[in-house]
Amino acid sequence: MDVDAENLAKTKAELEKNFSVEVIALAKDLSLPNIAQDIIDDIDNTQIDVLINNAGFGLFGSFAETDWERESAMLHVHIITATHLTKLVLDGMIKRGSGQILNMSSLAAFQPGPLMSIYYASKGYMLSFSEAIANELKGTGVTVTALCPGPTKTAFQETVSENTCDNKIKFNMASAKEVALYGYKAMLKGKTYAIPGGFNKFLATIPRFITRNAATSIVRKIQLKNREN
Numbered sequence: 629m630d631v632d633a634e635n636l637a638k639t640k641a642e643l644e645k646n647f648s649v650e651v652i653a654l655a656k657d658l659s660l661p662n663i664a665q666d667i668i669d670d671i672d673n674t675q676i677d678v679l680i681n682n683a684g685f686g687l688f689g690s691f692a693e694t695d696w697e698r699e700s701a702m703l704h705v706h707i708i709t710a711t712h713l714t715k716l717v718l719d720g721m722i723k724r725g726s727g728q729i730l731n732m733s734s735l736a737a738f739q740p741g742p743l744m745s746i747y748y749a750s751k752g753y754m755l756s757f758s759e760a761i762a763n764e765l766k767g768t769g770v771t772v773t774a775l776c777p778g779p780t781k782t783a784f785q786e787t788v789s790e791n792t793c794d795n796k797i798k799f800n801m802a803s804a805k806e807v808a809l810y811g812y813k814a815m816l817k818g819k820t821y822a823i824p825g826g827f828n829k830f831l832a833t834i835p836r837f838i839t840r841n842a843a844t845s846i847v848r849k850i851q852l853k854n855r856e857n
């Protein structure tokens with residue numbers, strides 16, 4: 629997969645200019661096998677106090693027809709690399725008695741998602757994994773937070789709909805800045821999971837009160853409605 633190195637360099641320059649900090653930018657394809665170890669080796673002995681596993685993308689379509697290469701890349705980025713990076717930074721954090729990990733999950737984590745099956749399942753993994761290790765790490769000074777945003781205005785929506793059809797999601801879209809700030813504050817407080825927005829919090833509870841089949845059918849209808857030609 630192509631990583632946007634130019635955009636990364638621009639962001640690095642902006643951060644250095646606006647905040648007078650030194651930024652090391654590594655343009656790495658997180659879908660490659662063993663890339664997590666490669667990153668840790670590259671930064672040598674730099675102490676990692678905060679890890680944010682944010683990278684990700686979506687793919688719309690029926691599982692029988694979607695592109696395996698893209699799905700395999702998604703599983704690596706969302707699950708393998710994020711999990712491996714978490715494992716690699718934990719040892720140092722536990723020894724120092726402090727550290728914060730923010731894992732990007734989604735509102736998609738709370739129920740299955742027909743027509744985006746792997747995306748929803750991978751976000752479910754990220755929520756479950758984060759909550760489980762947050763519990764294991766109690767008392768160590770290391771916290772793990774899963775951030776579960778609803779639809780957010782970023783390049784994500786275009787990527788999901790690539791080569792399929794227009795995305796009609798227009799309601800309830802938060803700004804990236806709002807979501808990032810909410811996630812950052814939740815991480816600082818050491819919350820196990822965080823859902824930005826009152827309506828999204830409500831949506832996340834619905835699957836608890838209806839059958840799993842009903843929740844799955846509702847998501848399928850929403851997916852079709854949002855992307856009808």
Ligand SMILES: NC(=O)c1ccc[n+]([C@@H]2O[C@H](COP(=O)([O-])OP(=O)(O)OC[C@H]3O[C@@H](n4cnc5c(N)ncnc54)[C@H](OP(=O)(O)O)[C@@H]3O)[C@@H](O)[C@H]2O)c1
Pocket residue numbers: 629630631632633635656657658659682683684685686701705732733734735776777778779780781782783784785787
């Ligand atoms: N937007 C939403 O509605 C929404 C809702 C819930 C959760 N999320 C989650 O939020 C996270 C951020 O997404 P976003 O909404 O900010 O979308 P975005 O604007 O498309 O940003 C995605 C980021 O992931 C990076 N990325 C993707 N594949 C990569 C790879 N193989 N190697 C390295 N970097 C890779 C992209 O890098 P390049 O710039 O190099 O492409 C980009 O920086 C994702 O995990 C997504 O699932 C988004």
